[in-house]
Amino acid sequence: MSKIHVTTKINGDPVEYLCEPDETLLDVLRDQLGLTGSKEGCGTGDCGACTVTLDGRLVCSCLVLGAEAEGAEVGTIEGMAEAEALHPLQQKFIEHAALQCGICTPGILVAAKSLLERNPDPTEEETRYWLAGNLCRCTGYDKIIRAVMDAAADMRKAS
């Protein structure tokens, strides 16, 4: 089985890699590129822990092949903060204690950022439905929803 050569952009950086035809984008990110912030919770697209953006679209990277990133722009949790400045969502997650174990946090943050890019003023219900594909077993979601709504409010004020 010969490998496929892929040229892509990850968090703004140009990246090239070779991947097996059946290798997932998640495995490439984690095992080849050392970007272990995206997590594998299920491998079947049910838990959202591996959530990344592909050309701005929210995807489960366990359901995307590494080869599909050819020519695309991939955004992962590692690209969310700018140098020392955390994204407002990241800051609010810490302030609201919106994580306990933190395994789902990267996927939820990537998904929440994508929500706020599309809808800067989501209702609680819209936030809950947008994040329904991201499982969290620790928090009961209460503090996650509050953190996202609070970050949205701050971001609206700042813009």
Next chain:
Amino acid sequence: MALDSKTTQDVMQFKVVGTRPLRPDGIDKVTGRARFGADISAPGMLTGLVLRSPHAHARIKSIDTSAAEAMEGVHAVVTRRDFPERDLDEGTADVLDNCMAGDKVLYDGHALAAVAASSTHIARKALKAIKVDYEPLDHVTDVDAAIQPGAPVLHQGRANESVPEGASPNIMARYEFGHGDIEAGLAQADRVLERSYKTEATHQGYIEPHACLAQMGPDGQADLWCCTQGHYMVRNTCAEILGLAQGQLRVTASEIGGGFGGKTTVFLEPVALMLAKKTQRPVKMVMSRSEVLRATGPTASSSVDMRIGMTKEGIITGAFAELRYQGGAYPGSPVDMGAMSAFAPYDLEHVKTIGWDIVTNRPKAAAYRAPGAPMAAFAVESAIDELAKGFGLDPLEVRLRNAAREGTRASYGPTYPAIGLEATLRRAKDHPHWSAPLGPNQGRGVACGFWFNFGGDTCVSLNVTPDGTVTVSEGNPDIGGSRASMSMMAAEELGIPYEKVRTIVADTGSLGQNEVTDGSRVTFAVGLATIKAARAAKAEMCKRVAQVWGIDEDAVEWKDGAAHPAGPNAGTHPPMTLAEIAAIASNTGGPIAGHCEANPEGAGVSFATHMVDTEVDPDTGAVKILRYTVFQDAGKAVHPAYVEGQFQGGATQGIGWALNEAYIYGEDGLLQNAGFLDYRIPVASDLPMIDAVILEIPNPGHPYGVRGVGETSIVPPLAAVANAVSEAAGVRMASLPMSPPKVLKAIRDS
């Protein structure tokens, strides 16, 4: 906050404890930098994968690994034969058999071989090349079916001496608790309710699958990195199974992506070490989600028969429960704790519980948050609710009339010190939730819950650095913010800012034995040890200062982060701060540290009352959670945000257990829903906000009054939701989960 009990903790003025500082691992966890079990690799690493049984029950006639071993890129194959024949205690022998089957596979997913290969691709192919000759055997997965005459037998002669002669060979143990004369008690009742209740097995559902990385040299020195609730337990268990010296095996705990009790045992670790030993290469193993569901610790399913007698005034005159839990393929279901906790919230003259520990062809049950208690509470709290409503009584008032208090002899033996049940009930009655109006097809349920809490072996080292900052080393994986709590307690005791303390989770080579993160013990026991370690460091610093000032040690006291002269003979000296003392430590006797090694008693039992509103769709049977409030005694909430988080998370897991979650086995004995699509845990859109009301009735067994809070919150929701759904649907729901088809059928049959 109202305190219902007066102890020394009432007058303590906290500066750090009770605030909500940012957790020290927060930035790592929101940036993706935190390293969990599967996030580490090593040079030359191999991938390990496990071969699992496709049968519910079968004799292994032979395993032929030769073809797999001959494959290019395959470095080792292990089976049970590779593990040394050792004289293991029964519990550890079962752990080994669960990690690597011996003569029989006992459930769908049971491990029986493993490979280490240069890539995952090759490892997968190698698994397929292993030839196993099985002799399939009859199987049983239902707890009640397992004790019928003629049921397939898992183990012969394993029952302990508590099991009466002639009982089913699938019964492993019998437990009995209580006091009084149950028949005499029931005879005093105006009504005796007899009802049976069933719950299905549920999984802890941590989002992080089990993962580890093992290395072992030819000299027997080994290193293991893994996600676990207790790396000291991993060390001891693996060393015993593999015949290693405990001191030669160093285990480092990764960040842990949830556990809820399910990571208090080992599954992959002994296998990874054996593969590493055989290959002399690092071996990494990571489970898939289906492996997690098929082969790691669900909790027991249960079947409970209840008889409760009540007067028309709402006084419980007698209470009896017989509990049958299946704990999977090995002894050790949590039925003992179910039988102990069932009636723990109530002050009863005549009470008795009997528990039966039963084996079936399912994965070995592991601890799950207050193991055994939620199912028992489901039965007890449902029955009390039904009786109370039958008499037209307020269900909260009935619980108050029977509530255990300080001095009550608990149904499982001990007499309670100051406890918080009554406070949670009173707060619930006064809460606006209790009097809020309900609409059509809506119902409100309440239920109480209890958990024992625990202390356990604990070792903490607190080190003062030369610049006057402080490092706390503890040995318990931080599963929900405990490093923040330890830093807070150390800062409180030393009188320095929270930001000056950093708490780390040390590896097994750095501290003495630490019990696993279980029993809601960490904030209590590790907190207590942290406070005592800080006190030891303060005493040492006072000694150093006494030396500098040339006065007696007793003439120096510690206040607000500094040593002060105290008493008539101390003279006048300007206070010396911790940083000033640290800076000259080298000249006053060397580094400054405090230690505490303890096995603290006095964990302080915990109680909660939950209140929930549900709406039932009469056309589909679907249940919507409209509103949820948790009232729980935390003793003293060290970091209230993380206490609320425990309340909210436990309630949500309980909601999942009540409404959706269940292990579904086919006639073939195979698990039919081994994935998050079909094993559906609550998602954000299923839930409202979960209101968390913290009560603080100080625990006399902890210097700051802390009680564990992690587990109690999953005990009441099963019954609270069932009571709400029963009211909304107009029919008593006595079997979980209350999935739409089941609710619809109950409505139509009523």
